[in-house]
Amino acid sequence: MSSVSASDHAKALEFKDKGNQYIKKQDFAKAAELYSKAIELDDSNSIFFSNRALAHLKLDNFQSSLNDCERAIELDPKNIKAYHRRGLAYVGLMNFKKAKGDLQLVLKAKPTDATANRALQVCEKFIREERFKKAIGGDDTYSSVNYCQSLRLDSYDANTDLAKYEGPILEFEQLTNEKNEPAGATVKNMTQEFISAMVNDVFLKGKNLPKKYAAAIVSHADRLFRDESTVVELSNIKTPASTISVCGDTHGQFYDVLNIFRKFGKVSSGHSYLFNGDFVDRGSWSCEVALLFYSLKIVYPHHFFLNRGNHESNNMNKIYGFEDECKYKYSQRIFEMFSQSFESLPLASLINEDYLVMHGGLPSDPQCSLQDLRNINRFAQSPKDGPFMELLWSDPQESKGLGPSQRGLGFAFGYDITEQFLRKNKLRKVFRSHEVRMGGVKFEHNGKLVTVFSAPNYCDSQGNLGGIIHVVPGRGKLGQNENDDEDLLVETFEAVEHPPVKPMAYSNGGLGF
Incomplete structure (x- = not known):
């Protein structure tokens, strides 16, 4: 001084x-x-x-x-x-x-x-x-009942919300294990028509699904996530007329999510979507976003994908609003089911063996390979160090090497780290999210890393655009929003109006950040 x-x-x-x-x-x-x-x-x-x-x-x-x-x-x-x-x-x-x-x-x-x-x-x-x-056993051995895998549907039958429900009807199958004990549920008649009615006749009218419906949807989706690899592999090389669209954080901004599908097309056999984590917290329609995404996963298991973000975790949900919102709209048990389903989400996706997509950033260990990422046991809350945590938390920096994270978790990694990882694993680019980019999409690290953020006017205050990346082999548009890849379309969009409900409206935390 x-x-x-x-x-x-x-x-x-x-x-x-x-x-x-x-x-x-x-x-x-x-x-x-x-x-x-x-x-x-x-x-x-x-x-x-x-x-x-x-x-x-x-x-x-x-x-x-x-x-x-x-x-x-x-x-x-x-x-x-x-x-x-x-x-x-x-x-x-x-x-x-x-x-x-x-x-x-x-x-x-x-x-x-x-x-x-x-x-x-x-x-x-x-x-x-x-x-x-x-x-009751220490941090590492503590476990609870897995409500997704032990769901008993008839326990919800006496709820008054089921008797009062006037929306589209779902049918369920109660699953059992070898001991004939309840083991989760399958939704038998989930369709695109149901999803449209759920959105228009329930969510957009400020109503909720019955708890039985929410529980069955989460249980069914959880089973689909559990069956996927830790690094999901997607490809449209053999079907170049199809599209794989990658979106970043949406943070409970339900009306902007609907606008994504309205503007860029619905999920279909010819149009797959990958949402790259942080679809809950902050925004006050996180339940609606999560139930919409889980319903789409049930109807389109091979064309709709979710990566886990750092906000798909218990600690974040307690601080940033999703737990309180879920308890207000549904119940503590439904939140616990969501929480356990988040542990089932894949940590990354690989598109066309060219583009690795994770929420946060690359591992700090220079020896870490794609195969090492595939071998991560993801079925837990994020640890405080190691590749699992770094995939969810790390951020890029302009300088070389590794630096301390401003967040306090993960690392800041330089362009040399990105180039080394791509070279080692024979990849073209890294797609990640996790940070607001005012233009919605930003090419960084000499174009080798792309940040995509899909919550426009984040928290009703930032004034940023939303972004989306379409993987379209041979149909890309060079120069579009900084794009330097002939297999990509890079588009942006503005926020749309929503009812006058503030971010984190249901949060009891009130921590001031």
């Missing part, structure tokens, strides 16, 4: 004030950039660091937020906002004990702070759950 001239201090305050304006506009990336300029001029001001910490929180860059909070507190041990934001950063990093300590300190100074109180309640809930798991 060096002495700061009066002119530099004044200029730094201008950058800080401009950053504050962008925070109000919810342009958090620009705000972080302006706070960084303020810090370059004056690195002695605690507020500059705590303000940038807030911007990083909003961008889910929890490690970077934590680092800024540490510096802010070092400069001013009485900066209560820095303690508050550090507590929230610890929540994002799943370090609930440290978060609890910071939040308790905040509440000593500001006993009526509602956000800190809610965050503390969330922390205490997580801590209790972890203690319970350890008490």
Whole structure:
């Protein structure tokens, strides 16, 4: 830390004030950039660091937020906002004990702070759950009943929602095991006509399916996911007139999902879709998106595919709204079924032996091969390290090599890592999602890596386009949205109107990021 001239201090305050304006506009990336300029001029001001910490929180860059909070507190041990934001950063990093300590300190100074109180309640809930798991067998051995594979349909027959339901009718088959015990369900008459009626007559009218229907759909889809490989292989080389469309995060933005199918075509034998993770959380129609996707999987098991994202996990769902939404619209048991079905989702897809698609990023181990990815046992919550976690969490960086993740999980990997992996595994490109790109799609790492994000105007605030990549052998369009591949079409789309329901409307967490 060096002495700061009066002119530099004044200029730094201008950058800080401009950053504050962008925070109000919810342009958090620009705000972080302006706070960084303020810090370059004056690195002695605690507020500059705590303000940038807030911007990083909003961008889910929890490690970077934590680092800024540490510096802010070092400069001013009485900066209560820095303690508050550090507590929230610890929540994002799943370090609930440290978060609890910071939040308790905040509440000593500001006993009526509602956000800190809610965050503390969330922390205490997580801590209790972890203690319970350890008490009955430890983190690694803890397991619960698999409700997808042991579903008993008649347990839902007495529910009043079934008697009141006036929507399209489904028929089910109760599956049993060799001991004649309930072992899940099959939907016997799922069709495209049912899906259209479910969307138009149920979801778009603000209604829910009966719990029995939701349970059967999740159980059936879970079985289909479990039968797939950890790395699913897709191809349209022999049918070049067909299309494989790759979409990124949709985050419960149901009306934008419907617009994707309206704009680019429905799923069919000639048009396959791959949604690349994070289809729940944040948006307030995550249940509708998940049930639509699972229903499409049942009707089109060989033409509709889902990769797992980092938000298809228990911890994320507790913080970012899906658990609370599911409990509000359906039940805790239905959420647990969804949670277990997320563990069945593939971690990546390989298209035409050319394009590897995963939600987050590449493994940090240079020796890791496609076959190593295929051998991952994915039927669990994501671990805290290793290729499984990195496929869900890592992000690209402009510089070479590996760097620390701003999120606190995974790594930042450079263009050399991408090129090495592609060369080793004889691939052309990597497709991934996981991050907002203002243009919807962005070619990075010398065109070898493509980020596709399909939630336009993310969280009703970012103003970004949505993107989609169509794999169409020999029918691509060079130069379209930066495209340099003759086998790809790269298109973008804007957000559509939706009912006046805010993101995370059903969330009881209220953590403020």
